[in-house]
Amino acid sequence: MKKQEFWFVVGSQFLYGPEVLETVEARAKEMAAELSRTLPYPLVYKVTAKTNREITDVMREADYDPSCLGVVAWCHTFSPSKMWINGLAELRKPYCHLATQYGSEIPNDEIDMDFMNLNQSAHGDREHGFIAARLRMKRKVIAGHWKDKRVQERLASWMRTAAGAAFSRQLRVMRFSDNMREVAVTEGDKVEAQIKFGWQVNTWPVGKLVETMDAVTEKEIDALMDEYRASYDFATEDMKTVRYQAREEIAIRKMMDKEGCEAFTNNFQDLYGMEQLPGLASQHLMALGYGYGGEGDWKVSAMMAIMKRMGKDGNGESAFMEDYTYNLAPGAKYSLGAHMLEVCPTIAAARPRIEVHPLGIGDRKDPARLVFEGKEGDAIVVSLVDMGGRFRLICQDIKCVKPILPMPNLPVARVMWQAMPDLETGIECWITAGGAHHSVLSYDVTAEQMKDFATMMGIEFVHISKDTTVDSLEKELFLNDIAWKLGQ
Ligand code: MN
Numbered sequence: 001m002k003k004q005e006f007w008f009v010v011g012s013q014f015l016y017g018p019e020v021l022e023t024v025e026a027r028a029k030e031m032a033a034e035l036s037r038t039l040p041y042p043l044v045y046k047v048t049a050k051t052n053r054e055i056t057d058v059m060r061e062a063d064y065d066p067s068c069l070g071v072v073a074w075c076h077t078f079s080p081s082k083m084w085i086n087g088l089a090e091l092r093k094p095y096c097h098l099a100t101q102y103g104s105e106i107p108n109d110e111i112d113m114d115f116m117n118l119n120q121s122a123h124g125d126r127e128h129g130f131i132a133a134r135l136r137m138k139r140k141v142i143a144g145h146w147k148d149k150r151v152q153e154r155l156a157s158w159m160r161t162a163a164g165a166a167f168s169r170q171l172r173v174m175r176f177s178d179n180m181r182e183v184a185v186t187e188g189d190k191v192e193a194q195i196k197f198g199w200q201v202n203t204w205p206v207g208k209l210v211e212t213m214d215a216v217t218e219k220e221i222d223a224l225m226d227e228y229r230a231s232y233d234f235a236t237e238d239m240k241t242v243r244y245q246a247r248e249e250i251a252i253r254k255m256m257d258k259e260g261c262e263a264f265t266n267n268f269q270d271l272y273g274m275e276q277l278p279g280l281a282s283q284h285l286m287a288l289g290y291g292y293g294g295e296g297d298w299k300v301s302a303m304m305a306i307m308k309r310m311g312k313d314g315n316g317e318s319a320f321m322e323d324y325t326y327n328l329a330p331g332a333k334y335s336l337g338a339h340m341l342e343v344c345p346t347i348a349a350a351r352p353r354i355e356v357h358p359l360g361i362g363d364r365k366d367p368a369r370l371v372f373e374g375k376e377g378d379a380i381v382v383s384l385v386d387m388g389g390r391f392r393l394i395c396q397d398i399k400c401v402k403p404i405l406p407m408p409n410l411p412v413a414r415v416m417w418q419a420m421p422d423l424e425t426g427i428e429c430w431i432t433a434g435g436a437h438h439s440v441l442s443y444d445v446t447a448e449q450m451k452d453f454a455t456m457m458g459i460e461f462v463h464i465s466k467d468t469t470v471d472s473l474e475k476e477l478f479l480n481d482i483a484w485k486l487g488q
Helices: 018-038 052-064 081-090 113-118 121-134 149-169 190-197 206-214 218-231 239-259 280-287 298-310 423-433 447-457 470-485
Strands: 005-011 043-049 068-075 095-099 140-143 172-176 200-204 263-265 291-293 318-329 332-338 353-356 368-371 377-386 391-401 414-419 438-442 460-464
Touching: 005 018, 005 052, 018 043, 018 113, 018 149, 043 052, 052 068, 052 081, 068 121, 068 149, 081 121, 095 121, 095 149, 140 149, 149 298, 149 447, 172 239, 172 298, 190 200, 190 298, 190 391, 206 239, 218 239, 218 280, 239 280, 239 353, 239 368, 263 298, 280 291, 280 368, 291 298, 291 318, 298 318, 298 377, 298 438, 298 447, 318 414, 318 423, 332 423, 377 447, 391 423, 391 447, 414 423, 423 460, 423 470, 447 460, 460 470
Parallel strands: 005 043, 005 068, 068 095, 095 140, 172 200, 172 263, 263 291, 391 460
Antiparallel strands: 318 332, 318 438, 332 414, 353 368, 377 391, 377 438, 391 414
């Protein structure tokens, strides 16, 4: 495992004398150590900063050190912010201003001017906040007592997001074939994507994949079949078909691992030399943490891989999803999402079944796939679209429900949900914003995390929540358009 951590930088100055500075340092160390026990990454105390030099040095080191995923800053005392300008102006890593203080209560009898000079976060954090605002820094501000569970959870979420951002900066996406013919929303500027997100998106020939498939041994397939048996129920006798999916999975994974890719796309219009569209193969790869996008959709594939890293334990409950059909009956208004085959089984409500059915699209043999229902619970759907000149990240709050119908003849994984604020308004907002039919559906990444991710990447963010109206969204999009054309 690569070492990954966040740095804790505490602002102060020489004005208060050595005793105060020693106390500040001791408390900062104590806070970093205690917080590290609950946070998903260590928070490492670095320095009580008192000079321009100290601050510039630590920010440069943070940028340079690949183990540092971001900087958390706090001002125990007042720290004049002109000495922060050079360091903050250079910092490129995610930055969080933790507006907290050591103690949670004002001690009635004890409080005097010495106490005030030592415990003046309310004072120091404002000076510190101004300079970041003046620099137009991309940052996160979290306020509250550092032992408060809600504060710790928000800091933890921000850390997971920053880890996703670091993952994004080095992500490589393997494309087999190009986009589905004539489709617009899956297109995009790959050069701009690399500038903004760091993604290296490149294409490999399907012929190379077929060659790699031919070289897969029966022994390798046996081993993967054992993995399938451990995770899934077999609802088919057709082992030949399932083994063919295993062959595809092994070959795709070999090619990705060889090139250091952690996300991939394919296109049912280009399966030359392949007997089946990869279904189970893609699904099991997604369960392992690889991103996937159908029809050549590299944007959704990359976002899925990143959102999995941003979820719990670095491989969370985020899945490639597609809006398919609605239930528009009064009192029971839902969206039904699925894909031809490829939905990640980490979002399954129960143990998935391997089934073999014909596929009307793609002109190949009946493929094996995992069939299941998605879990109930609050979730989000996320779509990244290229607006021409900028990327827009759209996030909608949804509530997933147990499908209201058994749908026995639907041979794919499916999820049923209620869009916020309600089905019709939700659809109108999504369509108004230009959201795609492909999305990433996530149970464990939050809308706040997606907003933080957009901030870290310097892209537009649109959130459709229970409070959104079509009018307010239209105004927001209109103003965003002007702001982005002006360069924000
Ligand atoms: Mn699709």
